[in-house]
Amino acid sequence: MNRYFSTIPWLLQRISGAVLVVLLAVHFWVGHYADWGEPITFAGVQMRLQSTVFITIDLILLMLVVFHGLNGVRNIILDYPAFLPHNRPISLILFIIGIATVIFGIYALYPFITGGG
Amino acid sequence: MGNTINLKIFRLDPENARHEPYYQTYTVKTKPGMTVLEALFNVLDEQDGTLSFRYSCRWAICGSCAMTLNGKCRLACKTQISEYRGTLTIEPLPGLDIIKDLVVDLEPFFNNYRKIKPYLVPEGMPDKENIQMQEDVDLIEPHIKCILCAVCETSCPISWTSREKYIGPMALTKVYRFNRDTRDAGGKERLEVVRGEDGVWRCRTIFRCTEYCPKNIPITEAIQFLKRKSVFK
Amino acid sequence: MSLKDSQLKILLRTILNSDEPGTLAYVFHRLTGIILAGYLFLHIWTISSSTISPAAFDMKLGAFSRPLFLVLDVALLAAASFHALNGVRIIFFDTGIGIKRQKLGFILAIVLTVIIALLAAKLLVPVIFGEG
Numbered sequence: 001m002n003r004y005f006s007t008i009p010w011l012l013q014r015i016s017g018a019v020l021v022v023l024l025a026v027h028f029w030v031g032h033y034a035d036w037g038e039p040i041t042f043a044g045v046q047m048r049l050q051s052t053v054f055i056t057i058d059l060i061l062l063m064l065v066v067f068h069g070l071n072g073v074r075n076i077i078l079d080y081p082a083f084l085p086h087n088r089p090i091s092l093i094l095f096i097i098g099i100a101t102v103i104f105g106i107y108a109l110y111p112f113i114t115g116g117g
Numbered sequence: 118m119g120n121t122i123n124l125k126i127f128r129l130d131p132e133n134a135r136h137e138p139y140y141q142t143y144t145v146k147t148k149p150g151m152t153v154l155e156a157l158f159n160v161l162d163e164q165d166g167t168l169s170f171r172y173s174c175r176w177a178i179c180g181s182c183a184m185t186l187n188g189k190c191r192l193a194c195k196t197q198i199s200e201y202r203g204t205l206t207i208e209p210l211p212g213l214d215i216i217k218d219l220v221v222d223l224e225p226f227f228n229n230y231r232k233i234k235p236y237l238v239p240e241g242m243p244d245k246e247n248i249q250m251q252e253d254v255d256l257i258e259p260h261i262k263c264i265l266c267a268v269c270e271t272s273c274p275i276s277w278t279s280r281e282k283y284i285g286p287m288a289l290t291k292v293y294r295f296n297r298d299t300r301d302a303g304g305k306e307r308l309e310v311v312r313g314e315d316g317v318w319r320c321r322t323i324f325r326c327t328e329y330c331p332k333n334i335p336i337t338e339a340i341q342f343l344k345r346k347s348v349f350k
Numbered sequence: 351m352s353l354k355d356s357q358l359k360i361l362l363r364t365i366l367n368s369d370e371p372g373t374l375a376y377v378f379h380r381l382t383g384i385i386l387a388g389y390l391f392l393h394i395w396t397i398s399s400s401t402i403s404p405a406a407f408d409m410k411l412g413a414f415s416r417p418l419f420l421v422l423d424v425a426l427l428a429a430a431s432f433h434a435l436n437g438v439r440i441i442f443f444d445t446g447i448g449i450k451r452q453k454l455g456f457i458l459a460i461v462l463t464v465i466i467a468l469l470a471a472k473l474l475v476p477v478i479f480g481e482g
Contacts, residue, residue, distance in 0.1 A: 127356070127360075129353065136353060137352065137353065138353055138356045185360060185363075185364060187367070188363040188364050188366070188367030189364070189367060190364070208360045208363075209360070211357070211360045211361045211364050212357075212361060215353065215357065272364075274365065274373075274376075277361055321376060322372070322376075322440055322443050322444075322452075323372050323373055323375075323376040324370070324371075324372030324373075324452050325368070325370070325372060325373055327372075328370045328372060335449070335450070337443070337449060337452075338449045338450070341443055341444060341446060341449060342446070344444060345444070345445075345446060
């Protein structure tokens with residue numbers, strides 16, 4: 001990886017951040033605050049996820065938020081001098097965690113899409 | 118008038134076998150218009166000849182007398198003693214090796230400076246002198262005032278942690294200053310130096326450099342400009 | 351006190367002395383970022399109970415509609431709001447807009463966060479006390 005690679009995570013962090021502001025506002029309102037205090041039920045979420053739009057939004061949200069969060073954590077870690085020489089292993093570990101989280105997230109959403117059971 | 122101020126000064130004697138720092142308090146009579154540097158001169162001349170600190174011009178031109186005053190990096194010669202009441206704690210600049218008392222080793226700071234070719238790179242041999250119009254000067258106007266005092270560097274939390282891994286606000290200001298100069302043609306090479314992982318991307322827009330710069334240079338603005346240049350390169 | 355300790359003390363004093371908005375925004379942005387990243391994993395883990403059975407999901411999510419968790423929801427919303435608003439502030443700087451007004455941007459982010467949190471708290475009052 002050449003030393004000019006850092007432009008890309010920096011840029012993606014900005015773009016994902018900008019998209020997340022909009023998507024999370026929708027997600028918070030629809031998913032949590034519109035009928036706040038009512039327990040969230042499996043049936044309710046399943047009904048919402050019947051529409052392809054919401055499935056798409058949730059999947060994009062999952063991927064963006066995992067990238068944004070883990071890249072943010074990476075930025076914080078690498079701001080400490082003790083971790084700086086280990087940039088590569090740290091980035092690799094966080095990358096693997098990210099991939100695993102996205103797969104696990106899709107796995108967790110899967111019952112809603114197929115209808116549970 | 119009988120106004121006095123207590124200067125609590127960081128002391129470190131490298132020839133002392135134990136090599137342990139301590140704080141020493143001196144009481145100085147203040148007078149109107151007195152700067153912190155003048156108060157230090159008072160200590161040096163009348164109370165303790167062993168005190169070391171850097172200074173040269175006393176006019177905020179040379180950038181030698183930057184130090185930590187009550188936890189803020191400032192130029193001693195540009196700071197009025199009347200801003201402080203009671204006790205003023207004077208320490209060397211943070212994040213750099215201390216040589217003696219208030220004198221720090223600025224070599225890592227200047228190493229970063231040398232990396233960016235801090236001089237005009239001509240496009241070839243010019244056949245007549247380069248003409249600078251007012252518009253050309255306006256492009257680089259506040260940034261050309263930089264006096265290399267290291268206040269921005271030592272105010273920046275990212276620079277504290279890793280001077281070899283972050284080129285620092287001062288060098289970036291200089292890149293901006295030379296790259297925007299109409300006489301210069303070395304902009305591409307300088308951009309190659311600063312758009313790497315130890316360059317502009319490590320700036321977290323904390324604004325401490327801009328906040329503390331004794332010459333009021335909008336340093337963060339310059340760094341943001343370089344980030345955009347690096348993206349659209 | 352050794353030389354290293356006292357150098358560290360100077361550093362600490364310098365950061366603790368920061369009353370200017372830029373440093374506060376940076377520190378808050380980091381703190382809220384870490385909180386939100388932690389919450390993300392908690393959130394996915396909660397949802398993953400759906401893979402056991404719909405009933406398990408309903409039971410777990412039902413537990414999270416207790417008043418204590420609703421109050422924590424307000425705190426979470428405040429953290430997310432600040433992180434989002436300050437993020438917008440940073441993106442503005444990256445595009446070259448409003449760098450000279452960074453302090454105003456921080457104050458705006460704080461004020462809007464407080465307004466959002468207060469509105470959410472107002473929404474919450476009838477939810478907690480309304481039925482009781």
